[in-house]
Amino acid sequence: MKGALVPIAMLVCLTACDDMSNQAKQRHYAPAVGPAAVPSNTVEYLDRPSQAPPVTLELLERGQERFRIYCTPCHSELGDGHGMVVQxxxxxxxxxxxxxxxxxxxxxxxxxxxxxxxAMYPFADRVRPEDRWAIAAYIRALQRSQNATDGDISADRRGALE
Ligand code: HEC
Known part of the structure; x- marks a missing residue:
């Protein structure tokens, strides 16, 4: 009698398992394709085609401020890639x-x-297009700061180095 229960129990298990694997899944994983719907009053997700604005001191200051908020955790203040999150x-x-x-x-x-x-996630949903340009301009300035030559200093100021 006991011996007959084991195969029955196994059969029940098998059918039960089978049922589960055939169940309709509610949420299939699929990578997002194309821009998501934009809820009103939020930062624009994907922007209209825009162009790099002229580089001004104001733009660089804005870029520096935003860069420090969004990028330094990984890229570091110097942009050398040794930010706190990486550490x-x-x-x-x-x-x-x-x-x-x-x-x-x-x-x-x-x-x-x-x-x-x-491995880097997009920032389109949290950094506005204008600020992306500002950060990009700041990164360019950061690059130049690490590779500066005498030629980057105007002739009238070069004397201050001597
Ligand atoms: C959570 C960490 C993290 C943050 C925050 C982050 N990044 Fe990155 N970034 C990465 C990683 C990791 C890579 C390398 C990705 C790879 O090669 O798979 C990368 C790569 C890059 C690259 C190199 C692309 C290339 O052509 O090689 C640029 C430029 C960049 N990030 C800019 C930014 C800017 C600008 C910000 C701020 C708005 C930012 N990142 C914020 C982690 C981060």
Missing amino acids: RGFPPPPSYHTEHLRQAPVQHFYDVMTQGYG
Whole structure:
């Protein structure tokens, strides 16, 4: 009698398991395709085509402020990729001071923020297009600051170095 129960129990288990695997799943994982619907009164998700604004001191200051909020946790204040989050184990980003990123057009930084890049998530839903341009301009300034030559200093100020 006891022996007969075991196969029955197994059968019940098998059918039960089978049922579960055939159940309709409510949520299939699928990567988001295309822009999400934009809830009103929020930061624009994907922007209209926009162009890099002229670089002014105001733009750079805004860029520096936004950069410090959104990017330094990983990229660090210097942009060398040794931010605090990386020191806690997040995959390290490349330094902004590589030849590849120094040669990249400013648009590239804008696009990386909009779309994300590899392990880096996009910032389009939290950084406005104007601020993305400001950050991109600031990164360019940061790159130049780490690779500056005498030629970057106007002739009338060069004397201050001597
Ligand atoms: C949570 C960490 C994190 C934050 C915050 C972050 N990044 Fe990144 N970033 C990364 C990582 C990691 C990579 C390398 C991704 C890869 O290669 O898979 C990267 C790569 C990049 C690159 C290099 C792309 C290339 O062509 O190699 C740029 C430019 C960049 N980030 C800009 C930014 C800017 C601007 C911000 C702020 C708005 C920012 N990142 C915020 C982690 C971060």
